[in-house]
Amino acid sequence: MTRAALAGVGTALAAAPLGCFVVWRRMAYFGDATAHAAILGVALSLALSLPVFVGAVIIALVMAAAVTLLTGRGYAMDTLLGVMAHSALAFGLVAVSFLSGVRIDLMAYLFGDILSVSRIDLAVIWGGALVVVALVAWRWSALLTATLNPDLARASGIAPQREQLVLTVALAVVVAVAIKVVGVLLITAMLIIPAATARPFARTPETMAIIATILAMIAAWGGLQASYQFDTPTGPTIVCVVAAMFAVSSLFDGVRRAG
Amino acid sequence: MTTPLVRMERLSVRYGANTVLDHVDFAIEPGEIVTVVGPNGSGKSTLLRAVIGGITPSAGRVTRGAGLRIGYVPQKLVLDSTLPMTVGRFLSLPRRASDARTRDALDRAGVPGLQARQMAALSGGQFQRVLLARALLVQPDLLILDEATAGLDQPGAAAFYRRIEEVRSETGCAVLMVSHDLHVVMSASDRVICLNGHICCEGTPQVVAEAPVYRALFGEGTQGTLALYQHHHDHDHEAHSHKTPEDAH
Numbered sequence: 001m002t003r004a005a006l007a008g009v010g011t012a013l014a015a016a017p018l019g020c021f022v023v024w025r026r027m028a029y030f031g032d033a034t035a036h037a038a039i040l041g042v043a044l045s046l047a048l049s050l051p052v053f054v055g056a057v058i059i060a061l062v063m064a065a066a067v068t069l070l071t072g073r074g075y076a077m078d079t080l081l082g083v084m085a086h087s088a089l090a091f092g093l094v095a096v097s098f099l100s101g102v103r104i105d106l107m108a109y110l111f112g113d114i115l116s117v118s119r120i121d122l123a124v125i126w127g128g129a130l131v132v133v134a135l136v137a138w139r140w141s142a143l144l145t146a147t148l149n150p151d152l153a154r155a156s157g158i159a160p161q162r163e164q165l166v167l168t169v170a171l172a173v174v175v176a177v178a179i180k181v182v183g184v185l186l187i188t189a190m191l192i193i194p195a196a197t198a199r200p201f202a203r204t205p206e207t208m209a210i211i212a213t214i215l216a217m218i219a220a221w222g223g224l225q226a227s228y229q230f231d232t233p234t235g236p237t238i239v240c241v242v243a244a245m246f247a248v249s250s251l252f253d254g255v256r257r258a259g
Numbered sequence: 260m261t262t263p264l265v266r267m268e269r270l271s272v273r274y275g276a277n278t279v280l281d282h283v284d285f286a287i288e289p290g291e292i293v294t295v296v297g298p299n300g301s302g303k304s305t306l307l308r309a310v311i312g313g314i315t316p317s318a319g320r321v322t323r324g325a326g327l328r329i330g331y332v333p334q335k336l337v338l339d340s341t342l343p344m345t346v347g348r349f350l351s352l353p354r355r356a357s358d359a360r361t362r363d364a365l366d367r368a369g370v371p372g373l374q375a376r377q378m379a380a381l382s383g384g385q386f387q388r389v390l391l392a393r394a395l396l397v398q399p400d401l402l403i404l405d406e407a408t409a410g411l412d413q414p415g416a417a418a419f420y421r422r423i424e425e426v427r428s429e430t431g432c433a434v435l436m437v438s439h440d441l442h443v444v445m446s447a448s449d450r451v452i453c454l455n456g457h458i459c460c461e462g463t464p465q466v467v468a469e470a471p472v473y474r475a476l477f478g479e480g481t482q483g484t485l486a487l488y489q490h491h492h493d494h495d496h497e498a499h500s501h502k503t504p505e506d507a508h
Contacts, residue, residue, distance in 0.1 A: 144352055152333050
């Protein structure tokens with residue numbers, strides 16, 4: 001139970017600040033594509049007897065690189081990402097079915113299985129979370145400037161492509177970290193919903209990231225408690241809690257604007 | 260002769276089979292105001308981007324003076340509504356600026372005291388001036404403006420360019436700009452470059468306005484441009500008689 005709570009809070013810590021950039025840069029679909037591709041990474045890891053984390057990170061990075069390369073080659077970004085996200089998921093599911101030798105609980109990878117988190121998993125989750133937070137904190141100003149306008153960034157001596165790469169790497173790590181906790185299908189929710197919930201309460205990008213992180217952590221802990229109470233699947237329960245927070249926040253924002 | 264801030268030698272830029280800039284030779288000296296005019300797709304923005312260093316030339320080269328500080332005012336800055344941003348925070352991107360310097364930059368740009376406002380709550384004119392303030396914070400040797408008045412009405416644009424001239428005389432920075440507000444911009448410039456993939460003609464605003472290539476490119480508009488230009492500088496009150504009252508202020 002403590003392990004599960006720590007795993008949830010660690011994932012929230014990694015996902016929320018990065019999720020702010022996903023929202024600001026309108027990369028939600030990009031997050032989806034990367035996350036869905038990770039199931040292919042899971043299959044690969046199991047086939048090659050590698051740690052799931054390694055396979056997921058590698059495939060997520062390959063996916064992100066493929067999307068970046070294909071961008072601007074004739075398809076609208078959302079079409080391209082839709083194709084990539086769902087193809088990756090489909091191929092991943094098919095690939096998993098070929099692994100007849102091992103018994104795999106597919107649901108655990110699709111929706112997470114936080115209660116089976118081992119000590120090693122926990123170390124990977126917190127290690128990954130700290131890497132992502134350190135990376136985002138280190139590049140914060142450059143990332144923000146590049147998010148505002150690429151030419152503005154260039155004039156300040158910042159290479160927008162490099163910052164894009166930083167985000168891509170961070171996203172791949174978050175996806176790999178979050179698989180155990182919420183599963184590949186719900187990772188994007190942990191990225192964007194806390195950020196969107198924090199928006200009405202923030203006046204600067206920094207406060208938005210901090211509020212999003214706190215909300216995500218509360219949701220992770222609260223969702224875990226609720227899933228015990230009601231005997232519901234934990235990953236989806238966490239997302240339900242964060243979605244309820246979003247509803248309250250939107251209501252608050254609507255009332256404030258009207259008033 | 261001073262060393263130019265930026266020099267381009269036989270610069271060519273191609274996107275695939277499409278040549279955007281072809282053998283452009285160009286230099287900007289300290290303290291001068293240079294305006295680039297040209298029809299849509301003539302490579303104006305590409306030229307500015309090459310100066311900033313955002314484009315790898317297909318041929319030729321761009322030389323920037325050592326330690327050159329560039330202040331850049333983009334054509335358009337779309338702030339996603341999900342991104343909360345106060346003016347004060349924006350001015351500290353990417354490098355932290357002290358409160359005193361922030362205040363000073365906003366004063367210079369002609370929008371004092373906006374620090375605590377949300378960027379999304381600013382009017383078009385205020386927004387552009389905040390962008391100008393941010394560009395001034397680096398104490399630029401070269402200020403670059405890419406269609407900086409695209410969203411402003413004509414009096415707003417004219418006031419903006421007057422502000423630019425004042426900034427130039429206060430700080431001594433060079434200014435390189437692209438604009439569609441031909442007459443306003445030309446009257447504020449020391450030198451005008453008429454671009455259409457290559458440099459068609461260049462010189463003082465008067466020389467360019469009278470050049471046949473320029474007239475060919477801008478057609479009908481040329482008469483108005485010339486008329487108003489002369490109105491500003493020669494007090495030729497007959498030439499602008501067909502202009503609308505708001506133009507002939």
